[in-house]
Amino acid sequence: MLAVMFAAFIIQIVFRYFFNFPVGWAAELSVVMWLWLVLWGAAFVLTDEEEIRFDLLSASVGRRARIIMGIVSGLALVVLYGAALPATYSYVTFMKVEKASYLKVRMDWLFSIYLVFLVAILGRYLWRLSYLVRGREPDRAEPTQTSSGL
Amino acid sequence: MTFASPFAAAVLAIVTLSLLGLPIGHAMIAGSLLYLSMKGLDLGTAAEQLLNGMYTSYLLLAIPLFILAAEFMNSGSIMDRLLRFCNALVGRWRGGLAQVNVLQSIVFASMSGSALADAAGSGKIMQTLMTKDGRYSASFAAALSAVSAVIGPIIPPSIPLVLYALVSDTSIGFLFLGGVVPGLLLGGVQMGLIAAQAKRRGFPVEAPVALRDLPRITWEAFPALMMPVILLGCLYSGITTPTEAAAAAAAYALLISALLYRSIGLRDVYRSLERSARVTVSIGMLIAGALVFNYVVTAENIPRTLAALLQAYDLSPLAFLLCVNLLLLALGCFLEGTTIILVILPVLLPTAQALGVDPVHFGVVAVLNIMIGLVTPPFGLLLFMMVKIANVSLRELVREVLPFLGVMLGALALVTLLPDLVLLLPRLAGYKG
Numbered sequence: 001m002l003a004v005m006f007a008a009f010i011i012q013i014v015f016r017y018f019f020n021f022p023v024g025w026a027a028e029l030s031v032v033m034w035l036w037l038v039l040w041g042a043a044f045v046l047t048d049e050e051e052i053r054f055d056l057l058s059a060s061v062g063r064r065a066r067i068i069m070g071i072v073s074g075l076a077l078v079v080l081y082g083a084a085l086p087a088t089y090s091y092v093t094f095m096k097v098e099k100a101s102y103l104k105v106r107m108d109w110l111f112s113i114y115l116v117f118l119v120a121i122l123g124r125y126l127w128r129l130s131y132l133v134r135g136r137e138p139d140r141a142e143p144t145q146t147s148s149g150l
Numbered sequence: 151m152t153f154a155s156p157f158a159a160a161v162l163a164i165v166t167l168s169l170l171g172l173p174i175g176h177a178m179i180a181g182s183l184l185y186l187s188m189k190g191l192d193l194g195t196a197a198e199q200l201l202n203g204m205y206t207s208y209l210l211l212a213i214p215l216f217i218l219a220a221e222f223m224n225s226g227s228i229m230d231r232l233l234r235f236c237n238a239l240v241g242r243w244r245g246g247l248a249q250v251n252v253l254q255s256i257v258f259a260s261m262s263g264s265a266l267a268d269a270a271g272s273g274k275i276m277q278t279l280m281t282k283d284g285r286y287s288a289s290f291a292a293a294l295s296a297v298s299a300v301i302g303p304i305i306p307p308s309i310p311l312v313l314y315a316l317v318s319d320t321s322i323g324f325l326f327l328g329g330v331v332p333g334l335l336l337g338g339v340q341m342g343l344i345a346a347q348a349k350r351r352g353f354p355v356e357a358p359v360a361l362r363d364l365p366r367i368t369w370e371a372f373p374a375l376m377m378p379v380i381l382l383g384c385l386y387s388g389i390t391t392p393t394e395a396a397a398a399a400a401a402y403a404l405l406i407s408a409l410l411y412r413s414i415g416l417r418d419v420y421r422s423l424e425r426s427a428r429v430t431v432s433i434g435m436l437i438a439g440a441l442v443f444n445y446v447v448t449a450e451n452i453p454r455t456l457a458a459l460l461q462a463y464d465l466s467p468l469a470f471l472l473c474v475n476l477l478l479l480a481l482g483c484f485l486e487g488t489t490i491i492l493v494i495l496p497v498l499l500p501t502a503q504a505l506g507v508d509p510v511h512f513g514v515v516a517v518l519n520i521m522i523g524l525v526t527p528p529f530g531l532l533l534f535m536m537v538k539i540a541n542v543s544l545r546e547l548v549r550e551v552l553p554f555l556g557v558m559l560g561a562l563a564l565v566t567l568l569p570d571l572v573l574l575l576p577r578l579a580g581y582k583g
Binding site for chain 1 (some may be wrong): 152163167170172174175177179180183184187192194195196197198200201204205206208209211216296417427428430431434435438544
């Protein structure tokens with residue numbers, strides 16, 4: 001599904017370049033696709049090993065310490081993201097006053113992916129906390145998997 | 151700014167959370183949320199910054215497209231043709247295969263914007279070729295693949311330079327042109343070092359390729375070699391925006407690898423798309439985090455305060471650049487480069503401009519520096535990657551990397567001291583700076 005989304009927006013741009021289509025809607029569509037791709041992917045697709053993180057310290061301490069570190073950081077994330085949820089909801093729903101200029105879609109629909117993202121990340125970290133508390137080790141970062149763009 | 155200020159708390163939170171192993175993008179968003187709540191501001195501001203920032207930056211779309219283009223070009227048979235072409239050119243020298251490794255990286259650098267993609271793609275092939283029959287030691291081959299991959303994002307296209315263009319409002323076209331000479335310089339000093347070592351270490355020579363075969367080999371590699379020409383042509387003729395040039399490059403790469411060379415099928419296209427999407431997502435999260443955090447930095451007026459502070463010291467532009475180099479090299483030992491570009495450079499940039507440092511020069515120097523950071527121990531992503539690919543120990547790898555690190559730092563110093571190395575080509579293309 002991810003790939004289909006990706007292909008869709010490349011086709012849009014390629015078409016635009018070759019045939020000089022009325023460009024507004026294609027450009028807008030690809031920007032929307034980009035936004036959704038990143039937030040959707042971060043929420044549901046990316047595995048823990050692929051994320052860009054700083055693991056010099058966590059790789060050098062023992063298993064117990066690593067679990068505790070995972071619990072502390074996970075808790076902090078859940079608390080802060082959770083606290084932001086109501087305000088985010090009101091921002092996103094407030095955006096219904098605007099519409100995208102070409103696609104004629106209400107902005108609150110376009111931006112709703114952020115709410116999905118926030119809730120999904122909350123869920124993911126709560127789940128992660130639940131197994132950390134039971135003493136399972138968090139996944140380690142994998143050097144050949146890290147998806148850095150450098 | 152007292153220690154208990156919301157800003158200090160936010161920075162502390164980000165550093166602590168990243169140290170504890172949280173993904174850096176999330177750590178930045180979480181820290182910024184902490185700042186907003188301590189300031190009593192609306193927490194929805196984070197969402198607003200992130201969504202609007204992502205939604206209005208059409209430029210950023212170039213990043214997934216460049217990744218995709220490189221992914222398509224990375225297929226086996228294109229790499230083979232490029233290797234044969236490079237071998238025909240420099241294989242006859244002593245240490246020929248080592249030279250091929252560097253030259254291949256230069257050529258591939260003009261098609262891909264990512265050092266890690268370069269190392270992942272050609273690193274394995276070169277490792278097998280170079281260690282066959284024990285011609286080169288495994289650690290030397292791995293070290294060479296790591297250091298030559300550094301050239302990838304200096305020669306255009308370059309993902310780090312796109313990121314820099316985003317935070318600095320500098321033209322991508324001029325930045326790309328500015329990277330050409332430093333990139334070639336980097337390749338040059340690496341090849342020079344190999345030539346200097348070749349005799350002493352008794353590097354083998356490859357069977358020379360007859361000159362009359364050269365046209366055929368070049369012809370076979372020609373469509374792939376045309377890719378940078380098309381890319382840069384689109385950019386500088388002004389027909390297309392950078393994003394569209396990236397799209398054209400991706401489309402061209404797909405065209406030649408799927409139809410002309412028939413090196414990839416539908417399955418591979420799907421796999422390439424998926425892999426690029428995954429990379430895009432993880433960079434995207436970093437960008438998202440940086441967008442939110444940069445709002446905090448701007449709200450606190452940090453860049454301007456710093457600029458005023460440093461201006462009071464009356465630094466010369468050169469002294470400033472040297473300080474920045476040292477700072478970035480130190481940071482590069484511990485931090486991931488994307489984070490440095492997105493978070494640290496925007497803070498330094500106003501100072502650079504106040505002191506009269508050219509933003510294109512500054513960007514290329516900074517990116518060159520950060521790329522060298524990919525092979526500096528203890529935290530160098532390229533090192534980790536080659537340890538994995540070549541199955542050598544980090545200690546042996548680092549020992550072989552060190553001499554190269556030396557000459558690369560020399561090249562960095564040269565580029566820092568002589569802005570013309572960077573600015574010559576952009577000026578020829580009409581850059582006024």
